[in-house]
Amino acid sequence: MSEVKIFVPAPDRLPPSNTLGPIAWVRENLFGSIISSIATLLFFYLFFSYVPPFLEWALIKANWTGTDRSVCEANTAGACWTFINVRLEQILFGLYFASKPEELWRPTLIFVLFFALLLPLLFERTPGKKWLSIILLGVFPVVFYFIVYGGSFGIPQSNTTQWGGFLLTFALAFVGILLALPIGILLALGRRSEMPVIRSICVIYIEFWRGTPLITILFMASVMLPLFFPAGVEFDKVVRAMIGITMFQSAYTAEAVRGGLAAIPKGQAEAAMALGLGYWRRTVFITLPQALKISIPSIVNTFIALFKDTSLVSIIGLLDLLNMAQTAARSVEWKGYDIEGYLFAGFIYWAFCYGMSRYSQNLEQKLDTDRRN
Amino acid sequence: MTERTRIPLHRDPKVRAILVQVLAAVVVGYGFYSLFQTTVDNLVARGIQTGTSFFDEVAPFQIGFTPFFDYTLGQSKYIDVFFVGIQNTILVAVLGIIAATLLGFFIGVIRLSPNWLVSRGALVYIEVFRNVPLLLQIMFWNFAIFLPTLPAPKNSIAMGAFYLNARGFHTPLPVIENTTGVAIWIALLTVLGIGLLMFARRAKVLFEETGQRLPVLWISLAVLIIGGYIFYLVSGSPLSFDEPVLGRFNFKGGGQLPLPLFSLWFALTLYTSAFIAENVRAGIQSVSHGQTEAAYALGLSRKNTVNLVTIPQALRVIIPPTISQYLNLTKNSSLAVAVGYEELVAVWAGITLNQTGQALVIIGMTVAVYECLSLLTSFVLNWYNKRIQLTER
Numbered sequence: 001m002s003e004v005k006i007f008v009p010a011p012d013r014l015p016p017s018n019t020l021g022p023i024a025w026v027r028e029n030l031f032g033s034i035i036s037s038i039a040t041l042l043f044f045y046l047f048f049s050y051v052p053p054f055l056e057w058a059l060i061k062a063n064w065t066g067t068d069r070s071v072c073e074a075n076t077a078g079a080c081w082t083f084i085n086v087r088l089e090q091i092l093f094g095l096y097f098a099s100k101p102e103e104l105w106r107p108t109l110i111f112v113l114f115f116a117l118l119l120p121l122l123f124e125r126t127p128g129k130k131w132l133s134i135i136l137l138g139v140f141p142v143v144f145y146f147i148v149y150g151g152s153f154g155i156p157q158s159n160t161t162q163w164g165g166f167l168l169t170f171a172l173a174f175v176g177i178l179l180a181l182p183i184g185i186l187l188a189l190g191r192r193s194e195m196p197v198i199r200s201i202c203v204i205y206i207e208f209w210r211g212t213p214l215i216t217i218l219f220m221a222s223v224m225l226p227l228f229f230p231a232g233v234e235f236d237k238v239v240r241a242m243i244g245i246t247m248f249q250s251a252y253t254a255e256a257v258r259g260g261l262a263a264i265p266k267g268q269a270e271a272a273m274a275l276g277l278g279y280w281r282r283t284v285f286i287t288l289p290q291a292l293k294i295s296i297p298s299i300v301n302t303f304i305a306l307f308k309d310t311s312l313v314s315i316i317g318l319l320d321l322l323n324m325a326q327t328a329a330r331s332v333e334w335k336g337y338d339i340e341g342y343l344f345a346g347f348i349y350w351a352f353c354y355g356m357s358r359y360s361q362n363l364e365q366k367l368d369t370d371r372r373n
Numbered sequence: 374m375t376e377r378t379r380i381p382l383h384r385d386p387k388v389r390a391i392l393v394q395v396l397a398a399v400v401v402g403y404g405f406y407s408l409f410q411t412t413v414d415n416l417v418a419r420g421i422q423t424g425t426s427f428f429d430e431v432a433p434f435q436i437g438f439t440p441f442f443d444y445t446l447g448q449s450k451y452i453d454v455f456f457v458g459i460q461n462t463i464l465v466a467v468l469g470i471i472a473a474t475l476l477g478f479f480i481g482v483i484r485l486s487p488n489w490l491v492s493r494g495a496l497v498y499i500e501v502f503r504n505v506p507l508l509l510q511i512m513f514w515n516f517a518i519f520l521p522t523l524p525a526p527k528n529s530i531a532m533g534a535f536y537l538n539a540r541g542f543h544t545p546l547p548v549i550e551n552t553t554g555v556a557i558w559i560a561l562l563t564v565l566g567i568g569l570l571m572f573a574r575r576a577k578v579l580f581e582e583t584g585q586r587l588p589v590l591w592i593s594l595a596v597l598i599i600g601g602y603i604f605y606l607v608s609g610s611p612l613s614f615d616e617p618v619l620g621r622f623n624f625k626g627g628g629q630l631p632l633p634l635f636s637l638w639f640a641l642t643l644y645t646s647a648f649i650a651e652n653v654r655a656g657i658q659s660v661s662h663g664q665t666e667a668a669y670a671l672g673l674s675r676k677n678t679v680n681l682v683t684i685p686q687a688l689r690v691i692i693p694p695t696i697s698q699y700l701n702l703t704k705n706s707s708l709a710v711a712v713g714y715e716e717l718v719a720v721w722a723g724i725t726l727n728q729t730g731q732a733l734v735i736i737g738m739t740v741a742v743y744e745c746l747s748l749l750t751s752f753v754l755n756w757y758n759k760r761i762q763l764t765e766r
Contacts, residue, residue, distance in 0.1 A: 029489035036488040043490045197394035201401055211747030212740050213704040219722050220740075224732050227415045228408050308506040315508070315710055322509050326516075338517040346505045346513065353504035 058343075069334060083337045084344045087328040091344070094164025094319060103156070106147050107167050114140065114170075122359060141178060144171070160238045164319030166348060168238070172310040172320070176245040177253075177303050183246070184253025185292075189283060191258055202254070209251035214309050217244045222316045241313045245306070252302040260295030261287065294367060300360035304353050311349070321345050412733055421730045428452040434724060436715050438631050440464070454725050458717035459742060465634060465716060466703040469641040473702060474695070477646035481653025495650065502647035508708050510644055515636035515712045523632070526623045534616045536624060542635045543617035546628040554611025561604040569593045633714035637706065645702045649695055656691035657683065689761050693754055700750040704743060717742060 018024055031037040061078030063071050064085065072080035084091065089098040093107040117136045120126040148167070151157035163171070190202035209217070221244030225235060235243070264287050272282040314323030322345050328334060329341035382388055416423050432454050435446040441464075442457050484495035502510070520539060524530065529538040536543040549555050576587040605612075617627030630638070660683050668678040707718040722739045726732060 029487065032487050036486070036491075039483075039486070039488050039491050043488075043494060195390050195394050197398050201397060207747070208740075208744065211744045213707040213718070213743060215707045215710065216718055216722060216736070216739055216743065219718070219726075220736050223726065224412070224736060227412045227732060230411055230415075304504075308504075311506040311508045312708070315708075322506065322512075326512065336521075338521075339513075342509060342513040342517050346509050349506050349509065350501065350504045354500060357500075357504065 069337075072337070079343075080334075080337050080340050083329070083334045083340055087334070090165060090328055091321065091324050092166045094162060094167050094324065096158045096162035096164075097167070098165075099162075103158075106150070106155070106158075110144055110147055110167075111170075113143065137178060141174070144174075160236050162319075163238055165324040166321045168313075168318060168324075169307075169310050169321040171238075172242060172245055172313060173303070173307045175242045176249045176306050176310070179242075179246040180249035180253045181299075183250035185257050185288070187250060187254035188257035188261055189288075191254065192261055206251045206254050209248050210255070212248075214245075214248050215312050215315055217248050218312055218316050220244065237316070237318060241316065241318060245310070248309075249302065249306050252305070253299060256295050256298035256302050257291060259298055260291035260293075263294050264290050297360040297364040297367070300356055300363070304356050304360075307352060307356070308349060321348060416730070416733065419730065423731065423733050425734060427729050427731055427734075430729075432725070433728065436720060438634065438715050440628070451725055451729065454720050455717075455738065457715065458719070458721040461634075461714065461720075462703070462706055462716040462718075462742075465638055465641070465706045465709070465714065466699075468638050469645065469702050469706065470699050472638070472642040473645035473649055473698075476642060477649025477695075478653055480646060480650035481657070484650060484654045485657055499647045499650050502643050503651070507640060507644045507705055508711055511637055511640040511708055512711055514640050515633060519632060519636055519639075526619060529619070529624075534614070534627075536617055536619075537635075538624075539632060540623055541629050541631040543624045544628045544630070545614045545616045546626075547612045548615045549611065550613050551609060551611040554609045558604055558608040558611060561608065562601060565597065565600050565604070569596060631714070633709065633712040636712055637709050637714050641702055641705060644705070645698055648698050648701075652691050652694045652698070653687075656687040656689075659690045660686045692757060696750060696754055696757070700747060703746055 014020075018027075030040045057077070058079050061075065063075055063078055063080050063082045065071065066082045067086055069080070069083070071082050089104065093104065097103055097107050114136075117132060117140060121129060121132055121136070126132070146152060147155065148163075148171070149158055149160070187202045187206055190198050191206065193199050193202070218241060221240045222237065225240050225243065226233075268290065269282055269287055272286040277286070310320060311322040313320050314326070317323075319327060325341040325345035326338070329336075329338045413423050429450050429452070431447060432449055432451045433446075436444050436454065436457055438461065439457050441460050442453065444453060444457055480495050480498055483491050484499065486492045486495070523537065523539040526536075526538045526540055529536040529543070534545045573589050573593070576589045580586050615626045617624040617629070619625075664682055664686065665678055668682040673681065706716055709716045710719045710723055713719070717739060722735055726735045729735070
């Protein structure tokens, strides 16, 4: 009997050492070709000639402490964050709350409450998300009204003409999305309706607001809104801006929701019809929930655009985050520190918009179940 | 035997639909009518008779930048202000579209570069510029950067015959010296253009018959530049250039882009290019890898694969959202109010409205201009979408 030979495979050889490790990575990703090498060198040149001086100005040599401009004038090599530090309450909460330290708890409480409600919603596994969102969209605005606007429960009424800063930006954006959502859903349903008159009304409404720049709409809201109503009916400036923003935003929300509705297979509505459901039950229980879920990313995208666009109210004279920062930088005490003001305001806008866009991209990937390529 | 039961009238979907629509039409119609009526009444109460008669009144203010319009204070009418506004809007929109397209395509392409640093750099660029409000960017460049740091006219930054200073950007401007010469030149150029078109058609026929490809683009470019220059000399060099010359306080002659226009154009370009770059990236990535592999398998070279397989398919995805971005850019140019560039919203819906109080007419006309642009854009989009649908297989 011959000996049974068992095939023993030789152990796998390691990949060539020049394809592994950080050096190989650098070679492949930074110096892959001649053009790539030139680009890398050019990148380093630009990076080192601009970024370190900027960081030195913005962080290392910057002025952080102090209460007036003398600190910054003594050290002009760095940014003057002292200015932001001193005016922070104005820039965040506006003139009214900044001038009354004993009232500062009101906007602070509102923001704490808002983030406490919002953050759990961003995670997939939070229980009771439905209730949280109902509280955020239904109860929170009421709380906002009573605490920030005040006028009852012993809370002094705040003057809306002195609302400002990030609080105003937040209020405009929140009201915009809150009111635009139901109007937008109705418009989207109307645009897909089989009744020609309803459909054309909705199409004209949507295309009208989408075709006009927001600044024209805000002019319209601030100049023409008082003309639309009989003498004696007065709106304050903030409410006018809110009305204009809501009209504008509802058209964009409608288009986002319409996209979702169009993506729902026809069979869903047909099956509901076969079960004997009427139009409203079919819509509310079958098509709309599915459509809304798909359209969340695009709704978030329209919301990002709205959040940036609220800065336009500074042109009609409201002191929102942008205008507040600019006004502060043009005040006698802090004249000449525009760059710091714009950078700070810009950073706040950026942080929120970037956060939201990452969230919507995540969501999109999660919802994208058909695999291409 | 079943008897057909009649649906009661209020349950019949057809009857209901008609009822609902009539009701909606009446409510909307009445709403509009009463809004319009109240507005007119309110204006009358303020002493303003709504109408267009103010068009012919002389406008009591000066407009600094009217490159295509002979606007003189004390002679020009309110309606001229409207046209100046439209022209200035179109000017900044065209400048912005050209620059944003070039920059956006560049950033979008290098976003997909195999070089890690370069693609990250492009990503940072996109995420920074599209997530900060445009208005803030415009004001930042104008008030925080250009205005304080650019030198006075005396110490302008010179780039050849171009000068940049705190007043704006000065360029040389071609001036027609000899009208007949220019006419001859244009006629010769037209002949050249027709010739090139015929050549391109022949090249296409040749390609379809033999598969041989001529470098039509390069030949046409070379012929246009060299031929154009020769014809320019032949027609007797009919143009001269009016170069900006430093006077006592400011530059004289040449063309001038005032600083607000320059800042607006700069910010619009950066902002819009970030969005276009994202479109370009998404478009290129939408072409599935199988397409490229198939092209290689057929033996196409890398250059031909990119030019004949990837780019045509990517453009289909890139062009529609990019056209929407052009419309957005045009609408966004209305933010010029913030820096004082004299476009439609600033001079018409701003100054003229304040002067005359004709809210209804002025806002209506402003909105109408933008609605026309928006309708035009959607026509172009629909036409394009229809065209690419036909070529889809």
